Amino acid sequence: MSKKRRREKVAVDTQLVEVYEDLANVDENVRLKAAQTLLTNFVAEGKATGEQLNEIVRRLLRGLCSGRKAARLGFSVALTELLAELLGPDRRDVAGFQNVLELIDTLKKQSEVSGNVSGQEERDHQFGRLFGAESIIKSGILFQPSIGLEAWASILDIVHDLAKKKPWLKEECGFILFNSVQILKGKDPKYAQLIIDKLQANGFSETPQGLAIWIGAQAEFPSIDFPQGVWHHQDPLNRKERSKLARILMEAPAVNLPRNGNESEVVTKGAWTTKLQFAWDVILAELLDIGPQGLQKNTKPAKRIRFAEFWEKCIDNTLFAASSSQERKYSGFLLFQRTIPTVPVQSLPAVFTKNLMRCLTNQLASSERYLHRTAGKSIEAVLARARSNPNTRATILEALLDPVNGDINFDKVTKTKTIESLTSRLNDPAFEQVIEVYEKLILRPGIEDEKAAASRRQSAADQLVSAVRSIQHHPTEDILAKSECLINIRRITALLAKYAYFDVDNADEGRGIKAIPKISRESREMFRTRISSCLSSLVAKPVGEPSYFAYELICNIHGREENVDHPNAVLDADENVRSVLEKAWQTLRKLHSQSNLHPDEEARKFRALELLYSLTILQVHNEEADAVGILVELNQSFKPLLQEKKLPQDSGTLIEILLSFIAKPSQLFRRLAQQVFRACASQLDDTALQSLIKILETKESLLGQSQMFDQVDEDGLAGSASDVEEVDLAKIGSRSSSAEEESDEELSNIDAADSDGNGDELAALNAKLANIVGTRPGNEDIDAEDSSSSDEEMTDEQMFELNGSLENIFREHKKATSKKTEKKDAKENIVNFKLRVLDLLEIYVKQEHGNGLGLSLSLPILTLIRTTTSPLVSRKACEVMREYARLCKGDGVPQIEDIDFVFGLLEAVHAEAMKEGSNAHASACSQASLLLVRVLVARDREYLRRVVKIYGATQESSLFDSSCRVKTSFFTDWLNWCTSARK
Structure with a gap:
């Protein structure tokens, strides 16, 4: 083994x-x-x-x-x-x-x-x-x-x-x-x-x-x-x-390639992959001369294909052709993403070719598209290049907005914010090139049809306005960047003013480019509106002083008017208007110089008035009907400024002018009025406050509208009633979203009431028609026997009389309907006007609550809360009263010399509290009463004895007078105050 x-x-x-x-x-x-x-x-x-x-x-x-x-x-x-x-x-x-x-x-x-x-x-x-x-x-x-x-x-x-x-x-x-x-x-x-x-x-x-x-x-x-x-x-x-x-x-x-003379060998193509072949990088690097070789080419440049030709022939017409498969288009997008970061600026426009742009916009338009995510990454690559190299921003923007290959409404079509991102960096020194791109689009929108050209010009102007608004979302702390931002905003407003107020259709100065088609009057009006939008945005959330932009804009317009080489101002003004404008220009320059000489608080007033003057002059150039009259009043009021270098003291005239501004449907002028009012609130006298109180006391009806605006017209400070009828609830920007919803609900209630009224009117109309024609309304006519004669039995004379009667009935019905609409519009106008006045009063009580003049506002506000038919006005008035009462405590209580006036006002407030009103009205009355009590106690505590008697008389009335409707909360608040005061 x-x-x-x-x-x-x-x-x-x-x-x-x-x-x-x-x-x-x-x-x-x-x-x-x-x-x-x-x-x-x-x-x-x-x-x-x-x-x-x-x-x-x-x-x-x-x-x-x-x-x-x-x-x-x-x-x-x-x-x-x-x-x-x-x-x-x-x-x-x-x-x-x-x-x-x-x-x-x-x-x-x-x-x-x-x-x-x-x-x-x-x-x-x-x-x-x-x-x-x-x-x-x-x-x-x-x-x-x-x-x-x-x-x-x-x-x-x-x-x-x-x-x-x-x-x-x-x-x-x-x-x-x-x-x-x-x-x-x-x-x-x-x-x-x-x-x-x-x-x-x-x-x-x-x-x-x-x-x-x-x-x-x-x-x-x-x-x-x-x-x-x-x-x-x-x-x-x-x-x-x-x-x-x-x-x-x-x-x-x-293909079959011969080998050794007899055999043939098949060279197959490689399988498609989701990544690009390295050959593309080699070819692009060679054509763009950015490759790793860096050696001199051994062919004559004239014989070698240029990058633009290569891109169009080998990429745009092949990978992005309409008949190309999704795989090839995907490869094309990858190639686009690879090329964008490295292509030189001078070759960048050649990348945005026709088929590529068509495919890009189509894929971006819907998330259901097969290559939507890849197209989105392509846009991200474009934006990344623009951020890394600001000098490419204008080139990219011009390619995307190109009238031939791109689309002026690129963001809207693709549902992206590409254009917005490219135009949102006003602190970029290269932004001037972006403005030049938009100027080209305005001059040459790429289409000869006037309406289509006007639409494209409007889109370009809207994007410039969006750029101005974007600065609110991208604030900058850097002083240099902020100065660049201010300069670029000024350039934008100057560009819009150039085509809004001057005729550049013959030739654009400095560029030699004609506007094709000609800029229409409608487009000029549009540009003026966009200027107002820019200034409105700057007044609401200023990057710098809003008066700076308005003043620079007026300087730009004035400088162009004075330019002998280009006398192409659109404004057709007579000698009187020219004289008014010249005086206004002198006053404006004086205001501007004084704003730089005075301390901050005083300079703020000068800047606010500078803004007021600038925008009034702008309104004259906008050919507003009442603008010249306002400017005359301003020139008259500001004579002391030119003569004695001090601000005018006539606050009543200033308030009337501000009221005429807030009567306009423009957000810009409402914000302007608020800013000027805020700066000059400390100078208001009793006359100025009474002008505001009169607005609150106006009835919310057609008669009230007629009385209000007729009175304003007599002063020559505002337009006719029809000018204010243009005010729309939807354009009130100072309200919050909830307030707007409540306003809409209120209007819907009005419409519902109107529809009920229309039903009654329709029934009356049917009854009249039945009486003339000889029929019965509704089923009565169907069920009744035909005992009357038919139309065939009527003679020509009878038919003629019947037609006349029908015409009279419909004419009367039309008048009644028109009258009802007019009443509804009148109510809306008065409601809007009161809301804007309450905005001013809210500013006043916040800044001047320590001023005794403000006490006179208490009773009109309380009366307004009780009498107004608008819940929105009532709520706003309650807010003003509540804010006033909150601020007037401790050191904020105004010091009053005329004690009898305060006691008289307190008695009037108690009388107002006895009237029928809502719980909000009772609360406001209580707040106003306690406010007056604090004023009296601050002067002398012994005045409390007299106050107790007034409250006692009011309580006695509530027990023995059946007409007294004072609420229990009125006395509860008083007792609570007494408890805290005793402590």
């Missing part, structure tokens, strides 16, 4: 095993450390024999075929460094270590697939062979003088064989060969020549990878022999090769 042979123990180097394990680690630092350990501990001179080194190389080659995620990366780095040390230029001879040709054979054996293996294992071995070839090339051992071309040719054959057998490896194979050209820089050209020869022999010259390799070799080794008949003048980028270039880059179907 034979004994079993005992298995010998295999010597295992555990440290080397750990190194191999770490080379496949996903952490790059661990892999690099393992490679360093391998070279220092095992490959260093004298530490390993030739046989051991051969085993390490075999193990590394096997590791390249591993399916682990990071194995190829770690093993290829280690292999490259090992070969460079053992077989490189500074090689050291190790007995028994294989030479280069033997190394290549080892690579083939270790990566060879044998037997029945899975597809994944086969792919792993193919990748291992490719990575092994790349490591050998990178190590540089093939390009030594002692090594012939045989080894280099063998490696090239390995790479080409992989590209032919596995189409999905063709991209990687081409990239390795392209990098080989870069490695060969400065070496013997015969190696590069062999690359080109092998490329042609294997049929890869006319592939995207072949293009890149050819261009790279041509740039690095212009002296080698390139195959004839492949490209015109041996240049793939020759202008005559545009069609062929486009076809190759699109990877047309496989």
Whole structure:
């Protein structure tokens, strides 16, 4: 019986095993450390024999075929460094270590697939062979003088064989060969020549990878022999090769290429992937002269295709063509995203071509589109380029808004905020170029139809207004940036004023560009409206002083009017109006100079009046009917400023002017009135306050409207009633959203009441018609017997009389309906006017609550709360009264000399509290009463005895007078106050 042979123990180097394990680690630092350990501990001179080194190389080659995620990366780095040390230029001879040709054979054996293996294992071995070839090339051992071309040719054959057998490896194979050209820089050209020869022999010259390799070799080794008949003048980028270039880059179907005269070999295209081929980067870098080569091109520039031609022919007309597949369009978007960050500014417009823009807008328009996310990333790339290089912003904007390829309403069509983002950086010094883009769009909207051109001009103006408004959302603390912002806002308003108030249709000064089509009167009105929108935004949330922009705008308009070379002002004014404007201009300059000389508080008043004057002058240029009259009054009021350099004291006239402004439907003038009122509130006298009180006492009816505006017209300070009828509830910007909803609800209630009234009127109308025609309404006419004569029995005279009667009835009905609408509009106008006056009074009580004049506002506000038919007015008046009472406490209580006036006012408030009213009215009366009590107590506590008697008389009336409707809360508040006062 034979004994079993005992298995010998295999010597295992555990440290080397750990190194191999770490080379496949996903952490790059661990892999690099393992490679360093391998070279220092095992490959260093004298530490390993030739046989051991051969085993390490075999193990590394096997590791390249591993399916682990990071194995190829770690093993290829280690292999490259090992070969460079053992077989490189500074090689050291190790007995028994294989030479280069033997190394290549080892690579083939270790990566060879044998037997029945899975597809994944086969792919792993193919990748291992490719990575092994790349490591050998990178190590540089093939390009030594002692090594012939045989080894280099063998490696090239390995790479080409992989590209032919596995189409999905063709991209990687081409990239390795392209990098080989870069490695060969400065070496013997015969190696590069062999690359080109092998490329042609294997049929890869006319592939995207072949293009890149050819261009790279041509740039690095212009002296080698390139195959004839492949490209015109041996240049793939020759202008005559545009069609062929486009076809190759699109990877047309496989073709049969002759080989060895008899056989034909099929070169298949690579599988489509979601990433771009490297050939695109090489070609674009060469055309844009931004590539890694940086060498002088060996063709004449005149014969080489330009970037714009290449983009249009090979990208726009192929990848973005209407018939292109979604995959090709996707590749086009990737290419667009790759190009945008690096393309020079001068070549940037060529990227935004017609088909690309069409595809981009279509894909952005709906989230359901197949390439919507990719198109969105393309826009993000555009915005990123604009942020990184502000000088490109105007170029990008012009391309997106281009009348031919782009769309002036790009944001609206694509449902994005691209244009808004590009125009929202007014603190950018390059923003002047953006304004020039919009000026071109205004002059040449790209369409000859006047209505369509006016629409595009309006869109351009709206985007400029949006740019001004955007500064509120992007405040800047930097002084320099803020000054740039102010300058750019001034440029925008000057541009709008240029086309709003001056005729530039013959030729635009300084540019020589005619406006085609001519700027219509409607467009000029639109530009004036947009100027008001800009100023309104600046007054609401000023970046700087609003008076600065208004003054600079008037200076710009005045300067253009004074320009002898361009006497093209649109305003057709007579000598009297010109004289008024000239006086106003002198006063405005004086106000501006005084605002810079006085202390802050006084300067604030001057700036507010400067704003008032500027906008009034602007209204004259807008040809407003009442603007000249207001300007005359202002000139008259401000005579002391010109003569004595002090502000006028006539606050009554100022209030009447402000009232005429808030009667307008413009937010700008309402905000202007509030700002001027805020600055001049301390100078108001009793006459000025009475002007405001009169508005609150006006009846909310047609008669009240007639009385109010007739009185204003007598003063010559506002337009006719029809001017104020234009006020719309929807245009009141000072209300909160909830207030607007309540206002809408109130109007809907009015409409409902109107509809009920209309039903009654309709019934009366039917009754009249039935009486004349001889019918019965409704079912009565159907059920009744036809005892009357028919229409055929009526004579011509009877028919004529019937027609006359019907005409009279319908005429009367129309008058009644028109009268009802007029009444409704009148109520809305008065309600709006009262709300705006209450806004002014709220400003007054906040600033001047310590002024005794404000006490006279208490009773009119209480009466308004009780008598108004508008819940919105009532609520606003309650808020004003509540705020007044809240502020008048402690040090805020006004000091009054006329005590009898205060007691008389207190008695009037108690009389008002006895009248029928809402709970809100009772609360406001109580607040007003306690406010007056605090005023009296602040003067002398003994006045409380008299106050107690007044409250007692009111309580007595509530017990014995049936007409007294005072609420219990009125006395509860008084008792609570007494309790706190006693403490």
